[in-house]
Amino acid sequence: MDFRSSEQPARTPLRSTTTTGLKIVVVGGFGVGKTTMVRSVSEIRPLSTEETMTRAGVGVDDASGVETKTTTTVAFDFGRISLNEQMVLYLFGAPGQERFWFLWDRLFSGTLGAVVLVDTRRLADSWYAIDRLEHHGMPFIVARNNFGEPAHPLERVRDALSLSGDVPLIDCDARRRESSKAVLIALVNHLSTLSSARESIS
Amino acid sequence: MSAHTPIRRLAERPPMGQVLLVLPAAVIITGGVCLWVVAETPAAGQTLVAWCLGAAAVLLCVTVSFAVYGAQRTRHLRDRLAEMDADVARLADDTLPVLVQRLRDGASADTALAGIPKPADRNQQRILWTLAQEVGKGERMRAAAMSACANAAGRVQALATSMLADLRAMEDRHSEEVLGDLLKLDHSTAQAGRLADSIAVLTGARSGRRWTKPIVMESILRGAVGRISAYQRVRVHSASTVAVAGYAAEGVMHALAELMDNATSFSPPSEEVHVYVEDVSAGVVITVEDCGLVMSAAALSRAQKAVSAEPLDLTTLSGTRLGLAVVGCLARKHGLTVSFRPSSRGGTGVVVMIPQQLVTQVARSPRMDAPRAARVPAARPARPVAAAPAETSTDDDLYGLPKRRRGQTLAAASPASPPPSPPPPTAKTERPHSDPGARFSAFRQASRGGGPTTPPADDTR
Amino acid sequence: MTSWRVDSENPDRLYTVTGGRSRADENSLDVVSLIVSECEPTPGMQSEHVRILRMCHRPTAVVEISAELGLPVSVVRILLCDLLDTGRITARHPPSAPAKAQLPDLEILKQVLVGLQKL
DSSP states (O other): OOOOOTTOOOOOOOOTTOOEEEEEEEEEOTTSSHHHHHHHHOSSOOBOOHHHHHHHTTTTSOOTTOTTOOOOOOSOEEEEEEOSSSEEEEEEEEEOSGGGGGGHHHHHTTEEEEEEEEOGGGGGGGHHHHHHHHHHTOOEEEEEEOSSSOSSOHHHHHHHHTOOTTSOEEEEOTTSHHHHHHHHHHHHHHHHHHHHHHHHHO | OTTHHHHHHHHHSOOOHHHHHHHHHHHHHHHHHHHHHHHHSOGGGHHHHHHHHHHHHHHHHHHHHHHHHHHHHHHHHHHHHHHHHHHHHHIIIIIHHHHHHHHHTTOOHHHHHHTSOOOSOHHHHHHHHHHHHHHHHHHHHHHHHHHHHHHHHHHHHHHHHHHHHHHHHHHHHSOHHHHHHHHHHHHHHHHHHHHHHHHHHHTTOOOSOOOSSOEEHHHHHHHHHTTSTTGGGEEEEOOOOEEEOHHHHHHHHHHHHHHHHHHHHTSOTTSOEEEEEEEETTEEEEEEEOOSOOOOHHHHHHHHHHTSSSOOOGGGOOSSOOHHHHHHHHHHHHTOEEEEEEOTTSSEEEEEEEEGGGEEEOOSSTTTSOOOOOOTTOOOOOSOTTHHHHHHTGGGOBTTBOOOOTTHHHHHHOTTOOOSSOOOOOSOOOSOTTOHHHHHHHHHHHHHHHOOOSOOOOOOO | OOGGGTTTOOSOOHHHHHTTOOSOSOOOOOTTOEEEEOSOOOTTOOHHHHHHHHHTTSOEEHHHHHHHHTOOHHHHHHHHHHHHHTTSEEEEOOTTSSSTTOOOOHHHHHHHHHHHHHO
16 A cells, blocks of 8 residues: 555656646545546556555544545545657546535646546545536546445436436446546546537537 | 861850969069069168059059950950951852852752851851742742743744644645635744744753754755744845754754844844855854844944853843844854854844754755655545535435435535535535535635735745 | 654745745646746755756646645745746646636547557
8 A cells, every 4th residue: 555665766757748738637535546546547656645644544534334445535646647749647536525625626627527436335425526516517427436346236326426317427446457547538438429519519 | 167166165265374374474573573672672661662562563463464364365356256257258158159059950958058068157057048048949939930931832832833734734735815824824823933942942941843854054044034024035045055953953943033033123124134155164154144223332242242152141131132042042052153243234244153063965956855745635534524415315315325416515515615606505504614614615715805915025035 | 633744844834935925926827737947957046946947857747846846736836937937947738728617629539538548
């Protein structure tokens, strides 16, 4: 779990040809696996504060129903994916609770879209984020992070979340790079669909 | 003590020795003279002469005896007086200073008295005893007051340190709207901390913080500048790459802060105070130059005395100006040399020399090699907020999953948030508004309305 | 909450880093704006500027600079504005920074998709 060992190589610089920074936000409640997802696809170690909070937050975080999680991510961590010679994608993991929403003001502008990561054991943690995204008209998909056997079919989750039919809802395992990658691809596909739909209208 | 006793016994005995010698001698001489005269006198008047001479002789003997006795007594009393004089002098010069010193060093009155030669004189003993009691009491009062001050200062220091850390964490977490206000609080807290540090230094308590690593000169200067009120008037000119040993860093910063504070206080608010740093072979020389009033020769020498090597005399403290006394204490503690001179800028220049043993060379960019993760979150999550709505919605549970009602969480959570179109107040506010987030929103709203609260200022560097 | 910081902390208060400013004059810098240095640091420069100039030999996002310096993004923006104003750095802004919640360009999305699939 301690990915910030002192042997970590220094920061990997971007290609000097990089001109465009893009961002996608992964939002979810405490302990839902945002940092895990960012870490699984990032080319740099995610800059985060998990380690710190593991020590400082012990006995504070209400982890009822999430007994296995011992670290807590409070604010946004971010990772990076170099897409090509010119483009770099930044992935921000941000807490969905309204207390931290101010962190998002900046993130919102120019963000491609958002992934809402949910844990069915604490589904209500995502409500505020979904409300907020709907309110701002920010395109998003919902990914259920499965640590084990899913207890509920996806349709029940969709129903519980009152998601509109066009919002994709998928399963994922945030620890696995391929699975996290699939989530991002699903988001971009969703965005493309929305975008082409809009273009065809106009 | 035992040596005194025989002398005193001798002195107190009536001085009869010489009289006993003189009286027989006088009797013999006068007797002899009388006999001779009587023998030479014609027989007719012999009886009369004998009686007269006898009477005169007796008178003479008695007179001589008394004279001798008187002279001897005078001499004796003079000696005794001198002896008492010496006793008192010994009391004043030796015994009392030792006694007071022992009391100052924390001995109780009885212990201190037991450790010094006891004067034989009862009155002197009483003087000593009373003095020991009174000085001891004063000393206890002083020590109690000092320790109360030191203790209070230490607690304020601890509070300030933790507030500074909390503020720093908040500065990471909160957006620009609040940052200006947080920085103001940060600045006030740093000044309060310095005041507590000053009291701690003067009362001999430990310094507020201990840095476990050498602190680079830039940070030393910023640490000093950040603790004074008019920090924006200080211009630092430094290309120094050295660092100050961790154990001395706090003291050096504090001393510099006091000197910078003096410089800004005693120069016009429109004028800048310039700080120059020079690495020399003997250490680092830091010069604080203001263009305020030129200090008079008397003021300069007073200032110099305050920061000199003499230990702090608490009686020289004035109620309002503690700065130089603090600098003096810190200079003595860390071996800093502080000197004052008229400044080429028209005011006063203070030159602080940090000795080589406190200075370490650091790698070119000491802070480069330790990339830190974004410190954004140091927030202690009180409790995941969404838990509250979860409880309110148990009726809607679907197969064990709580049911979201669109927009309701947002509306309930942020009545004060600034969305483009305010969400309709569909639901009664289900959570108390004392929630930190809600409060923060309101706070942020207010500060947003007020616009930027901190006027843009020039860079200190 | 405070104990863990004591060792790692520096005595620099943020207002001494920014000279008392809490807001950047320039507001266009996004967290993913890429910064590129245009010159070498000079002696006497404030250490944060030196580090930014060194770090940005290659393009570096504002948020990465923030993480690297251990300073809040808003403070980093102030520092970056100083360097922008004097021409020591340039910024490459993200394509649709100002437009809120506007859908991204299809062409960009296509490239993102390709990039992600190659991952």
